[in-house]
Amino acid sequence: MIYxxxxxxxxxxxxxxxxxxxxxxxxEVLSRLSFDIRDGEIFGIVGxxxxxxxxxxxxxxxxxxxxxxxxxxxxxxxxxxxxxxxxKKRRALLGKEIGLIxxxxxxxxxxxxxxxxxxMEYLTSHGNPESxxxxxxxxxxxxxxxxxxxxxxxxxxxxxxxxHQLSGGQRQRALIAGELLLNPSLLIADEPSSSLDSVTQTQxxxxxxxxxxxxxxxxxFISHDLKLVERMCDRLAVLHNRKIVECDSTYEVLHSPGxxxxxxxxxxxxxxxxxxxxxxxxxxxDAVPLLRIDSLNAGYSSSILQTxxxxxxxxxDVSLRILPGEILGLIGTSGCxxxxxARVVTGLLPGTSGQIFENERLVVDFSKRGRxxxxxxxxxxxxxxxxxxxxxxxGRLLEEPLKVNHLFEKKERRDRVLQMMTRVGLPKKYxxxxxxQLSGGQRQRVALAMSLMLSPxxxxxxxxxSSLDVTVQSQILKLIWEINQKSGISFLLIxxxxxxxxxxxxxxxxxxxxxxxxxxxxxxVFRTPTNPVTRMLIQ
Amino acid sequence: MRNIIRxxxxxxxxxxxxxxxxxxxxxxxxxxxxxxxDPYATGIATKLIAPEFEHPFGCDHEGRDVLSRVILGTRPTxxxxxxxxxxxxxxxxxxxxxxxxxxxxxxxxxxLLSDSIMAFPGILLALVFVAVIGRGMLSIILGLGxxxxxxxxxxxxxxxxxxxxxxxxxxxxxxxxxTPRLLVVHLFPGLLPQLLPALVVGIANMALAEAxxxxxxxxxxxxxxxxxxxxxxxxxxxxxxxxTVIFPSLFLVMYVLxxxxxxxxxxxxxxxxxxxx
Numbered sequence: 001m002i003y004x005x006x007x008x009x010x011x012x013x014x015x016x017x018x019x020x021x022x023x024x025x026x027x028e029v030l031s032r033l034s035f036d037i038r039d040g041e042i043f044g045i046v047g048x049x050x051x052x053x054x055x056x057x058x059x060x061x062x063x064x065x066x067x068x069x070x071x072x073x074x075x076x077x078x079x080x081x082x083x084x085x086x087x088k089k090r091r092a093l094l095g096k097e098i099g100l101i102x103x104x105x106x107x108x109x110x111x112x113x114x115x116x117x118x119x120m121e122y123l124t125s126h127g128n129p130e131s132x133x134x135x136x137x138x139x140x141x142x143x144x145x146x147x148x149x150x151x152x153x154x155x156x157x158x159x160x161x162x163x164h165q166l167s168g169g170q171r172q173r174a175l176i177a178g179e180l181l182l183n184p185s186l187l188i189a190d191e192p193s194s195s196l197d198s199v200t201q202t203q204x205x206x207x208x209x210x211x212x213x214x215x216x217x218x219x220x221f222i223s224h225d226l227k228l229v230e231r232m233c234d235r236l237a238v239l240h241n242r243k244i245v246e247c248d249s250t251y252e253v254l255h256s257p258g259x260x261x262x263x264x265x266x267x268x269x270x271x272x273x274x275x276x277x278x279x280x281x282x283x284x285x286d287a288v289p290l291l292r293i294d295s296l297n298a299g300y301s302s303s304i305l306q307t308x309x310x311x312x313x314x315x316x317d318v319s320l321r322i323l324p325g326e327i328l329g330l331i332g333t334s335g336c337x338x339x340x341x342a343r344v345v346t347g348l349l350p351g352t353s354g355q356i357f358e359n360e361r362l363v364v365d366f367s368k369r370g371r372x373x374x375x376x377x378x379x380x381x382x383x384x385x386x387x388x389x390x391x392x393x394x395g396r397l398l399e400e401p402l403k404v405n406h407l408f409e410k411k412e413r414r415d416r417v418l419q420m421m422t423r424v425g426l427p428k429k430y431x432x433x434x435x436x437q438l439s440g441g442q443r444q445r446v447a448l449a450m451s452l453m454l455s456p457x458x459x460x461x462x463x464x465x466s467s468l469d470v471t472v473q474s475q476i477l478k479l480i481w482e483i484n485q486k487s488g489i490s491f492l493l494i495x496x497x498x499x500x501x502x503x504x505x506x507x508x509x510x511x512x513x514x515x516x517x518x519x520x521x522x523x524x525v526f527r528t529p530t531n532p533v534t535r536m537l538i539q
Numbered sequence: 540m541r542n543i544i545r546x547x548x549x550x551x552x553x554x555x556x557x558x559x560x561x562x563x564x565x566x567x568x569x570x571x572x573x574x575x576x577d578p579y580a581t582g583i584a585t586k587l588i589a590p591e592f593e594h595p596f597g598c599d600h601e602g603r604d605v606l607s608r609v610i611l612g613t614r615p616t617x618x619x620x621x622x623x624x625x626x627x628x629x630x631x632x633x634x635x636x637x638x639x640x641x642x643x644x645x646x647x648x649x650x651l652l653s654d655s656i657m658a659f660p661g662i663l664l665a666l667v668f669v670a671v672i673g674r675g676m677l678s679i680i681l682g683l684g685x686x687x688x689x690x691x692x693x694x695x696x697x698x699x700x701x702x703x704x705x706x707x708x709x710x711x712x713x714x715x716x717x718t719p720r721l722l723v724v725h726l727f728p729g730l731l732p733q734l735l736p737a738l739v740v741g742i743a744n745m746a747l748a749e750a751x752x753x754x755x756x757x758x759x760x761x762x763x764x765x766x767x768x769x770x771x772x773x774x775x776x777x778x779x780x781x782x783t784v785i786f787p788s789l790f791l792v793m794y795v796l797x798x799x800x801x802x803x804x805x806x807x808x809x810x811x812x813x814x815x816x
Contacts, residue, residue, distance in 0.1 A: 454714060
């Protein structure tokens with residue numbers, strides 16, 4: 001008989017509900033969930049948004065919202081059932097033994113406290129048993145050592161820095177260091193890298209894995225991204241519709257999925273959207289460009305940002321061609337100027353110098369204080385929660401572009417709106433709905449429809465799929481591809497996600513600190529990148 | 540009606556507030572159709588008589604029926620507070636929109652102006668205003684409207700500045716929405732959660748200011764009764780005939796307190812500052 005050690009954490013039959021009031025029915029968020037986490041392993045939970053991932057993490061950490069009721073089940077950690085422990089004891093156990101890392105590091109940090117003080121807090125608040133009377137100096141040196149351990153080259157500077165002085169990746173690493181100071185045996189990481197760009201993401205995850213190995217810490221890794229989970233995790237549970245549909249070693253789950261939902265998740269994760277047989281031939285590279293941007297400079301004047309006295313130059317000598325009927329991907333790390341470029345192209349922000357040509361006809365010369373006409377290019381933003389006016393119905397939102405430009409009669413406008421809704425795959429009944437009644441993916445469809453209403457020849461999509469989970473992401477990308485194929489509208493797809501570029505784009509341009517460093521067909525650029533930054537991005 | 544009550548049953552503030560304000564508004568309404576006695580009819584026989592069946596609220600020092608005068612006196616209070624707030628709102632929306640959308644020097648100047656108005660006590664400014672352009676209902680309304688406008692201008696300006704960079708406003712500009720429409724259709728609804736409670740409180744403050752002005756003799760002119768000038772007339776008899784003061788104050792308090800309750804109810808129910816997600 002093989003000796004099987006007791007798991008570090010085991011969740012048995014956990015059911016959690018949000019009780020409804022009055023007519024509203026109970027909302028079950030987890031249904032009879034069971035899984036084990038063994039000592040020293042990295043256990044992954046994947047699922048779409050709303051499948052119950054975060055609630056699971058919160059339940060283990062004892063941080064469930066007040067409204068949530070645990071109906072049945074137990075969470076056994078080192079032989080103690082956490083759910084039946086008195087709150088005080090549970091907190092003492094959890095604080096020391098279980099660490100938590102959240103998605104958005106900035107909101108976990110107090111902007112008025114230095115990183116050093118944050119980390120000191122970890123040590124003092126959970127009264128470290130190994131060193132009850134550890135003096136300040138000793139504590140500080142422990143913190144510095146830990147900061148060095150999570151990959152900071154100059155821990156001294158980080159110790160004194162305030163959260164806003166660090167990048168997202170640095171903040172996340174500082175938080176990991178803080179959790180490690182307590183020597184936990186389980187680290188819960190809820191989408192720890194989802195808000196970071198791909199390069200930083202890799203660093204953080206490598207760090208997490210290295211830490212897990214060198215300290216022998218188990219990690220509960222929660223993500224919607226199968227690629228990451230595959231790289232990180234030893235074992236894996238797939239959460240779908242509040243239930244675990246599959247739980248096995250990562251290799252098993254990903255290579256021979258036993259549940260149709262896992263297979264579907266895998267399909268959408270690889271974003272196989274282009275149907276090469278059905279695709280129209282890509283426009284020749286030497287075609288007359290739909291839009292040609294010539295040595296564009298742009299930035300924000302200091303009066304808006306109020307930092308320093310000089311203008312902040314964001315775009316430096318950017319030249320870019322967008323061909324008719326193509327989907328051009330624009331990738332780069334966060335803060336490299338992608339969004340600024342989108343704003344200049346759409347006319348929201350005037351450039352400081354440079355020219356823009358449409359079909360080789362000069363439309364604006366920024367050097368001569370020219371301004372771009374606003375309605376010619378469509379724009380879709382990243383976050384559909386922010387880009388739709390919450391006080392207008394979907395019908396009115398879509399009618400607005402026609403109305404303000406005095407196009408068509410009232411009845412005709414309504415017909416066109418309904419047609420457009422069908423075109424982007426929205427049921428007609430949503431005409432009278434408000435954005436708050438729609439899901440993220442549906443809202444993004446509305447945003448896309450809104451940008452299409454004035455039949456532009458180019459639509460700029462600024463991270464339009466980044467905030468959506470994989471399944472919805474692939475649906476929206478598919479929609480973009482179909483629109484492009486059917487009506488020949490060009491897209492400028494701004495993203496930090498290489499998968500997105502691979503899945504739909506004809507050509508790709510790579511941007512780094514305000515400059516376009518490389519551009520070309522997707523296959524060529526990805527196969528033989530010439531610029532070191534590109535090479536780093538692609539790896 | 541029953542549905543309304545059921546809908547609001549979790550917000551006692553709204554129910555109690557609406558009840559109080561409802562009584563006052565009802566008094567205004569019936570003042571147009573029926574008054575128990577002639578509010579101007581004086582009489583030696585009824586001078587300062589205590590409340591009785593014929594005169595439920597008693598009579599004042601000139602023998603006039605207090606109930607009839609209170610009912611009639613709610614009219615100027617409600618009229619002035621509502622139309623005054625309308626003027627304050629319109630001015631606030633205009634000034635706040637210009638400051639919020641244009642920004643820069645104009646913004647600074649407008650805010651400097653509104654700060655300097657807000658630096659003085661409102662009543663004092665209103666008194667000066669009435670003294671300069673003369674007494675009368677219209678000048679009270681105008682004066683109070685101007686005095687109250689800066690606080691709304693501030694709310695509107697800061698709300699607009701917050702919303703200016705919201706993506707849906709950028710998109711609206713992008714599809715070619717012109718500034719007036721941008722303000723009315725796209726920006727103003729987003730201000731409501733902050734503006735509405737402030738407006739309701741503003742009505743109450745306006746009613747108080749009107750009462751204070753009338754009390755000081757600069758507001759609604761005798762013999763036309765208003766809740767404020769009834770207090771002024773009654774104060775000499777407050778020990779011997781307290782009903783001449785109690786009943787007008789009761790109505791004033793109901794109106795003001797009711798409005799405060801409603802404002803608080805709105806704030807709790809819809810949350811201030813938050814857009815629904």
